[in-house]
Amino acid sequence: MFKSHVLPEYLATIDTDKCIRCKRCIHNCGWGVYSWSGERVLIDTQKCVKCLRCYHYCPVEAIEIEDSKTRYKDNSSWTYKNIRNIKKQAETGGMPLSGMGCDLPLPILFDNMLLDACQVTNPSIDPLREPMELRTYLGKKPDKLEVERTKDGKLKLKEGFKMTPQIKLDAPFMFSPMSFGSISLNAQKVLAMAAKECGIVMNTGEGSLHEDLLPYTDHVMVQVASGRFGVNPDYLNAGVACEIKIGQGAKPGIGGHLPGEKIPLQVAKTRMIPVGSDALSPAPQHDIYSIEDLRQLIYALKEATEYKKPISVKIATVHNVAAIASGIVRAGADIVYLDGFRGGTGAAPNVIRDHMGIPIEHAIAAVDERLRQEGIRNEASVVAAGGIRSAGDAAKAIALGADAVAIGTAALMTMGCTVCGKCYTGNCSWGITTQRPELTARLDPEIFGERLANLIRSWKHELMEVLGALGVNSIESLRGSRERIRGIGLDTETLDMLGIKAAGT
Amino acid sequence: MTHNFQKDIAGCGLTGLIDKKGKGVDGSHIKTSLSLMTDRGNGLGAGYAAYGIYPEFEDYYAFHVMYDFESSRMEVEEILKANYDIEKKEEIPTAKVESIVINPLLMRYFVKPKAEKIRPGSNEKDFVVQFVMKVNSEIEGAYVFSSGKNMGAFKGVGNPQEIGDFFKIEEYTGYIWTGHTRFPTNTPGWWGGAHPFTLLDWSIVHNGEISSYGINKRYLEMYGYKLTLLTDTEVVAYLFDLLVRRHGLDIKTACTVLAAPFWKDIDRLDDDEREAYTTLRSTYASALLNGPFSLLFGHSKGLVGINDRIKLRPLVAATKGDMTYMASEESAIREICPDPERVWAPRAGDPVIVEREG
Numbered sequence: 001m002f003k004s005h006v007l008p009e010y011l012a013t014i015d016t017d018k019c020i021r022c023k024r025c026i027h028n029c030g031w032g033v034y035s036w037s038g039e040r041v042l043i044d045t046q047k048c049v050k051c052l053r054c055y056h057y058c059p060v061e062a063i064e065i066e067d068s069k070t071r072y073k074d075n076s077s078w079t080y081k082n083i084r085n086i087k088k089q090a091e092t093g094g095m096p097l098s099g100m101g102c103d104l105p106l107p108i109l110f111d112n113m114l115l116d117a118c119q120v121t122n123p124s125i126d127p128l129r130e131p132m133e134l135r136t137y138l139g140k141k142p143d144k145l146e147v148e149r150t151k152d153g154k155l156k157l158k159e160g161f162k163m164t165p166q167i168k169l170d171a172p173f174m175f176s177p178m179s180f181g182s183i184s185l186n187a188q189k190v191l192a193m194a195a196k197e198c199g200i201v202m203n204t205g206e207g208s209l210h211e212d213l214l215p216y217t218d219h220v221m222v223q224v225a226s227g228r229f230g231v232n233p234d235y236l237n238a239g240v241a242c243e244i245k246i247g248q249g250a251k252p253g254i255g256g257h258l259p260g261e262k263i264p265l266q267v268a269k270t271r272m273i274p275v276g277s278d279a280l281s282p283a284p285q286h287d288i289y290s291i292e293d294l295r296q297l298i299y300a301l302k303e304a305t306e307y308k309k310p311i312s313v314k315i316a317t318v319h320n321v322a323a324i325a326s327g328i329v330r331a332g333a334d335i336v337y338l339d340g341f342r343g344g345t346g347a348a349p350n351v352i353r354d355h356m357g358i359p360i361e362h363a364i365a366a367v368d369e370r371l372r373q374e375g376i377r378n379e380a381s382v383v384a385a386g387g388i389r390s391a392g393d394a395a396k397a398i399a400l401g402a403d404a405v406a407i408g409t410a411a412l413m414t415m416g417c418t419v420c421g422k423c424y425t426g427n428c429s430w431g432i433t434t435q436r437p438e439l440t441a442r443l444d445p446e447i448f449g450e451r452l453a454n455l456i457r458s459w460k461h462e463l464m465e466v467l468g469a470l471g472v473n474s475i476e477s478l479r480g481s482r483e484r485i486r487g488i489g490l491d492t493e494t495l496d497m498l499g500i501k502a503a504g505t
Numbered sequence: 506m507t508h509n510f511q512k513d514i515a516g517c518g519l520t521g522l523i524d525k526k527g528k529g530v531d532g533s534h535i536k537t538s539l540s541l542m543t544d545r546g547n548g549l550g551a552g553y554a555a556y557g558i559y560p561e562f563e564d565y566y567a568f569h570v571m572y573d574f575e576s577s578r579m580e581v582e583e584i585l586k587a588n589y590d591i592e593k594k595e596e597i598p599t600a601k602v603e604s605i606v607i608n609p610l611l612m613r614y615f616v617k618p619k620a621e622k623i624r625p626g627s628n629e630k631d632f633v634v635q636f637v638m639k640v641n642s643e644i645e646g647a648y649v650f651s652s653g654k655n656m657g658a659f660k661g662v663g664n665p666q667e668i669g670d671f672f673k674i675e676e677y678t679g680y681i682w683t684g685h686t687r688f689p690t691n692t693p694g695w696w697g698g699a700h701p702f703t704l705l706d707w708s709i710v711h712n713g714e715i716s717s718y719g720i721n722k723r724y725l726e727m728y729g730y731k732l733t734l735l736t737d738t739e740v741v742a743y744l745f746d747l748l749v750r751r752h753g754l755d756i757k758t759a760c761t762v763l764a765a766p767f768w769k770d771i772d773r774l775d776d777d778e779r780e781a782y783t784t785l786r787s788t789y790a791s792a793l794l795n796g797p798f799s800l801l802f803g804h805s806k807g808l809v810g811i812n813d814r815i816k817l818r819p820l821v822a823a824t825k826g827d828m829t830y831m832a833s834e835e836s837a838i839r840e841i842c843p844d845p846e847r848v849w850a851p852r853a854g855d856p857v858i859v860e861r862e863g
């Protein structure tokens with residue numbers, strides 16, 4: 001057999017003077033980089049993915065993981081990545097895959113937008129002293145409301161009026177759908193615990209609902225995707241809302257493939273498929289080939305849930321996203337979930353992930369504006385996901401017009417994820433995107449649930465600071481208020497598309 | 506372009522009064538009251554709104570229109586002639602005031618929409634609103650000051666005394682008066698930019714900055730309103746129009762939308778009320794006015810004063826007999842009502858609603 005021509009990406013080294021031979025690195029690495037020679041740790045650096053689990057768990061900081069110095073000769077066209085992919089494809093004949101979102105240096109528009117703040121003419125508000133409200137209700141809102149006054153003057157909804165079902169969020173954050181199977185049950189528990197703790201919502205993804213999550217169902221959205229895993233009336237009614245997944249930002253237009261190795265007994269039971277069988281999610285939902293079909297499925301779910309749950313439709317942001325979203329709203333969806341092209345994934349072919357879709361910033365702007373032009377913005381809430389990295393991004397997404405943002409990758413980072421991008425291997429050393437029991441066991445839901453809750457708390461505080469600086473004390477006054485954003489270094493066309501003005505104007 | 510936001514930044518003083526029995530008082534009172542607060546403005550804008558001033562034309566829409574050019578007048582009058590029966594047309598009477606060297610042409614028209622011009626399914630008021638929107642957004646140099654019945658707005662570039670003298674407002678008698686002086690920091694002296702802002706018989710005088718302007722504007726645009734002025738105050742007038750006239754909310758409920766109670770207070774209510782407030786607030790989230798403001802909202806049946814939800818701008822109210830007064834400063838009230846029976850500072854977000862009796 002040939003030695004592979006694919007250059008190793010990373011160079012793992014151990015300072016043998018420091019190393020105390022505790023073998024923790026061997027135990028911690030999910031990829032089998034380290035082994036024991038009998039007297040020292042051996043390193044197979046070709047296997048290293050730079051997830052840094054070993055680095056964090058080495059008690060004496062003996063480990064160093066560097067980008068390997070040997071690179072192909074510099075060439076702006078034939079980059080290291082291009083050449084490496086070609087060699088890999090030549091050796092295997094397979095499609096190069098990746099986990100996590102697109103990592104190419106394409107423009108991130110959030111970084112070209114700046115928020116306003118108050119000076120003199122209107123006061124900023126101190127969130128430590130004044131109430132600052134982040135509560136958000138997702139779901140269809142009536143165009144107008146009819147109210148009455150009781151005899152003693154109390155406000156009352158008009159007799160017979162029933163508000164469409166809503167999801168109540170204590171802050172405009174959600175966790176993106178990540179299925180049991182693609183992530184571990186412990187990782188899902190982390191999401192569920194933090195969601196409950198913070199008064200927000202996690203999403204089962206398409207892998208159905210494991211019974212361990214039942215105590216958290218007030219903070220769970222269940223998903224129906226093309227594989228229809230574990231979908232039954234109990235499941236549909238279990239959470240606070242149902243979501244139909246049409247597409248995912250990282251891989252618009254294609255389905256999913258969870259290999260049999262990631263289907264142990266628990267996953268199999270939850271998904272209601274045989275142990276060890278590949279779980280295939282077809283590219284389209286085979287009962288949705290058109291918008292009318294989507295309408296039927298939306299109403300099938302509404303019927304199944306007796307019109308008590310909002311129905312969300314998740315799409316990848318593709319070129320024509322505004323028209324598609326408008327169709328989805330007209331088809332009866334209560335929430336449109338937009339997943340930008342930077343959105344994460346457990347596994348996607350690079351050719352799809354790196355070359356398809358549009359950024360979430362554009363998508364929010366286009367969808368919000370289109371729904372307003374058509375006078376149907378109140379008919380559905382808009383959730384934005386796919387590349388929300390900070391409370392700053394969240395604030396900008398909301399100011400562009402999103403009702404709430406969903407985070408996936410950022411949530412996984414609180415569990416240890418370092419965005420190594422190798423989730424599709426099923427070897428995640430952090431116990432997140434793996435079903436190997438020895439790996440998943442290391443992810444303690446209590447501890448990491450608290451860390452994730454901390455992240456949300458921290459973002460809440462940050463968002464309150466932003467609102468205070470903007471001189472408003474409620475999130476709805478930022479939502480869609482594009483007047484509070486300015487663009488820097490953006491051309492006129494982009495500014496117009498985003499509906500914002502240039503800095504200094 | 507929808508994102509061509511133009512927002513006025515201004516500090517101001519405001520005052521208003523209502524005789525709930527509907528008896529009229531002449532304009533000298535409001536002028537005296539407002540002139541006391543001249544230092545809250547910088548001489549770049551003042552104005553008055555008055556109700557009950559045209560009893561002989563009470564069934565006609567009274568259009569107060571300003572023109573920068575003769576051509577704009579011709580253009581507007583052509584549309585007027587085509588769509589309205591014009592009962593009377595005249596220049597608004599003015600007096601010479603030394604400091605006011607140039608002023609636009611100011612006309613008033615007493616009109617009724619031609620019935621056949623109103624599209625089926627529409628109504629007279631929508632018809633008038635569309636006319637106002639069209640003139641203000643499409644006809645250069647023309648701007649409708651007011652468009653209600655038996656009421657009118659008088660405003661311009663100058664201080665309260667000058668504008669009052671210029672329009673000879675002491676010669677009008679009304680049962681509701683509001684007045685406003687402003688301190689614009691960025692908009693050019695433009696007569697249309699002064700308060701009050703009006704639509705049909707709604708009039709608004711406003712002190713403060715609407716920090717939620719961006720979303721309020723976009724929300725109104727979804728309902729066909731065209732926000733054309735160099736100020737954020739017009740969102741308030743249009744929001745009242747949307748909520749009260751088009752959506753049929755009572756004024757108190759509309760105030761609850763504009764200065765919504767905090768969730769923590771809503772959560773404490775009993776089930777029915779909590780549901781009502783929660784639904785109201787989430788439905789009309791984009792109509793919440795956020796940022797510092799106090800405002801007076803006049804309409805043919807009453808006067809409303811309201812503050813933002815954390816009271817970042819002053820508002821004082823007082824009563825004496827059938828009269829209710831509201832102003833930025835107590836002194837402005839005492840200047841015309843030296844011994845009120847009751848004086849109080851309305852709480853944040855808590856509207857003072859006075860309705861005309863009978």
Ligand code: SF4
Pocket residue numbers: 014018019020021022023024025026041057058059060061062063
């Ligand atoms: S974890 Fe660190 S100290 Fe322990 S064997 Fe590995 S390199 Fe040596």
Ligand code: SF4
Pocket residue numbers: 051099100412416417418419420421422423424427428429430432433
């Ligand atoms: S989840 Fe695990 S495998 Fe995936 S990127 Fe994060 S650390 Fe790597």
